[in-house]
Amino acid sequence: MGCIERCNNEVVVDALRSRGFDVDYTEKVKVPDVLKLRSFDVVYGVHLQTCSRYVMTAEMLGRKTIIHFVGSDAYRYARERGLRKLFWRSVIGRCDQVLYVSPHLMKLVGRQGSVLPLPIRIDLFKKSREDTTVPKRDVLYFCPGGSEGAKTYRRDWIVDYARSHPEEKITIIGNSISPADRDFNMPNVEVVPYVPYDRMGEVYARHRKLIRMTTQDGLPRMVSEALLSGLEVIFNGRNVTDVPSERDPEVFAQRFEEELLRIL
Numbered sequence: 001m002g003c004i005e006r007c008n009n010e011v012v013v014d015a016l017r018s019r020g021f022d023v024d025y026t027e028k029v030k031v032p033d034v035l036k037l038r039s040f041d042v043v044y045g046v047h048l049q050t051c052s053r054y055v056m057t058a059e060m061l062g063r064k065t066i067i068h069f070v071g072s073d074a075y076r077y078a079r080e081r082g083l084r085k086l087f088w089r090s091v092i093g094r095c096d097q098v099l100y101v102s103p104h105l106m107k108l109v110g111r112q113g114s115v116l117p118l119p120i121r122i123d124l125f126k127k128s129r130e131d132t133t134v135p136k137r138d139v140l141y142f143c144p145g146g147s148e149g150a151k152t153y154r155r156d157w158i159v160d161y162a163r164s165h166p167e168e169k170i171t172i173i174g175n176s177i178s179p180a181d182r183d184f185n186m187p188n189v190e191v192v193p194y195v196p197y198d199r200m201g202e203v204y205a206r207h208r209k210l211i212r213m214t215t216q217d218g219l220p221r222m223v224s225e226a227l228l229s230g231l232e233v234i235f236n237g238r239n240v241t242d243v244p245s246e247r248d249p250e251v252f253a254q255r256f257e258e259e260l261l262r263i264l
Contacts, residue, residue: 009046015119015249019257032057042066042260046118048073052091059094064263066097068116071218072152074105096263102219114259117244119252120221121197125228128201137190138168140207140231142222144178145193154213161211162186171207204229212236219244 016023024040026033032054037043043058044066045051055065069077077088092098098113100106106113139161143153150156162170163186172191174180179193195203204210210226212235224243226233233240246252 009118011119011121011249012046012252015253016256018249019253021253021257026054034061037061037063041264044068046070048077048088048091052088055095056087056091059091064096065094066099066259066263067092067095068099068101068118069105069109069113070101070118071105071214071216071220074100074108074218075216078108097259099259102217105218116252116255116259117219117224117246118221119249120225120228120247122228122248124198124201125204125225128205128229133205135206135208136169137171137207138165138209139170140203140210140226141170141172142174142212142220143172143180144174145181146178149174149178150181152215154215157213158211159184159186162189171203173203200225201229204231207231209234221247 013023013025024036026036030053034057037054037058038061040058040063042064043055045055046068048067048069051067055067058065077085077092080088092109092111095111098109098111099116100109100113101115101117103115106115141158143149143155143158158170158172162168162184166188168188170189172180172184172189174192174194176194176196180191182191182193184191192203204226209232210222212220212223212233214220214236217236220235223233223235223240224247227240227243228247246255
C-alpha cells in the first residue's frame with residue numbers, strides 16, 4: 001500500500017506495518033511517481049490538498065484509493081470555489097473510500113464515508129503521566145504563526161485570556177510547519193515555536209491544562225495526547241474527558257483493515 005502524507009505521520013505508517021501491511025510513503029506530492037504507484041494496490045492519502053494529484057493518478061491507473069479528512073481539510077474544501085473545487089470534488093467522487101477523523105466533517109464534505117480518528121503514540125503520553133513533578137505552568141495553547149494561523153487558532157482569544165488571567169503562566173506553541181510567532185510580549189506568556197513530536201510528552205508534563213480554540217472544529221491529536229498525559233482539556237469551550245479507542249495504533253490498524261476489506 002502506498003501512503004501519501006503531509007506531516008510524515010510515522011505513527012500511521014508504523015501502525016499499518018505492525019498489522020502486516022507492506023507500506024511505503026512519500027511527501028513529494030506535486031508530481032506523482034507513476035512507476036511507484038503501479039507497484040501498490042492501494043493509495044492512501046492524508047490531507048486532500050497535498051495528496052489529490054497522487055490519488056487522481058492512482059485512480060486513473062486502476063488502483064484503489066482512500067482519502068482521510070482532518071478538520072482543516074474539510075473546512076477548506078467546504079469554503080473552496082471555482083476550478084480547484086471542481087477538481088477536488090472529482091477526486092473525492094472517484095475515491096473508493098473516504099475517512100473522517102470526526103463525524104461532523106462528513107456533512108461538510110458531502111460524501112458518505114467512515115469515521116476513523118488518527119493514531120497517536122499512546123505509550124509516549126502515558127509515560128509522561130507517570131511523571132510526579134508538579135506542573136510549573138498553567139495553560140498550554142496551540143497557535144501556529146502567520147495571519148492564517150492567528151485567525152484559525154484564535155490568537156485573539158488567548159491574548160484576551162492572558163490579559164484577564166495575569167496570575168496564570170501560559171505557553172504558546174506552534175508546529176514544525178508553522179512555528180508560533182514570538183511577538184506576544186506579555187509577562188505571563190512564554191512562546192515555544194515548536195517541539196519535535198517525541199518530546200511533546202515533556203511539554204505536557206510541564207502544564208496543568210490544555211486549551212484549544214479553533215474556527216475549524218475537527219479532532220486535534222493534542223486533545224487526546226494531553227488527556228493521556230493527565231491534563232485537564234478544554235476544546236472550543238467544552239471540557240473533554242474521553243480518548244477515542246482508535247488513538248491506539250493497534251486499534252487504528254485493525255479498524256483500517258476493516259475499511260480496506262470493504263473496497264478490495
